[in-house]
Amino acid sequence: MTGKPRILVVEDESPIADTLVYALAQAGFQPEWCATAAQALQAFRRERPALAILDVGLPDRNGFDLFRDLHDLPGGAEVPMLFLTARSDEIDRVVGLELGADDYVAKPFSPRELAARVRAILRRSARAAPAPVPPTPLEVDGERHRVRYYGTLLDLSRYEFGLLRELASRPGRVFSRDELLARVWDADSESFDRTVDAHVKTLRAKLKAVAPEVEAIRTLRGTGYALQEDLPPRP
C-alpha cells in the first residue's frame, strides 16, 4: 500500500498508455494500466480504484459499455470516471447520453492537463462523498423475501417472514393476533391465535441466535406484538 490514489488507465494503445501512466505517476498517483475492458473489470473487482480513465475505442468492448459494467459493480457508482476520446462524435455521445461520466479528455491531450483534471475530479468527489450511513439493524427485502438482521441473513419460513415484514412495516405499533392472522395467513388456511404465537416464538429464536441480548419483538399481554422501535445499532 502506497497510500496514493490508484487510477485505472484503460487504453489499448501502449504509447498513449505510457504517457498517461507517466504523467499520473509524476502527479503523485498510482496508475495501473489495463489494455482491455476485460482486464479493467478484473482490476476493478480486485480493488476499487479512486478513479478510472476509459478509452472509448477498446479492442474487446467500447468504453461506454465498459463504463456501464464498471458502474454496476459493487461500489462502482462512487468511482469517478473520465473518458478518453479521439473523435468529436464520441464526445457528443459522452455529453449527449448523460452517462454520468465525470469528464472527458479529447486526444491528443496534454498529460499535465489530464493530471490536473484528475486531481480536480478527485477533490470534487471527496467533497461530494456522503456521510457514511450507519447500518440498520433490520433490513427487510420484500422483493427477494430476505431479511438481514445485524448483517446476518436469516433463514425464515414463509410465515415467519410475513410476520416480520408486517411488524417491521410500522416499528413500535402493536399488531393484534387477529390482524397478523389476516395479513400474513391465507384466508382459507386453518389458523388460530396460537398459530401466530408459535411462529413468533420460532422467529424470536432466530433473531436471538443473531443478537441474544436484543429483545426485538415485544409481547403485549392480551393485545399482540410489536417490533422494538429503537433497536440498538450494534448488539
Ligand code: CA
Ligand atoms: Ca483505442
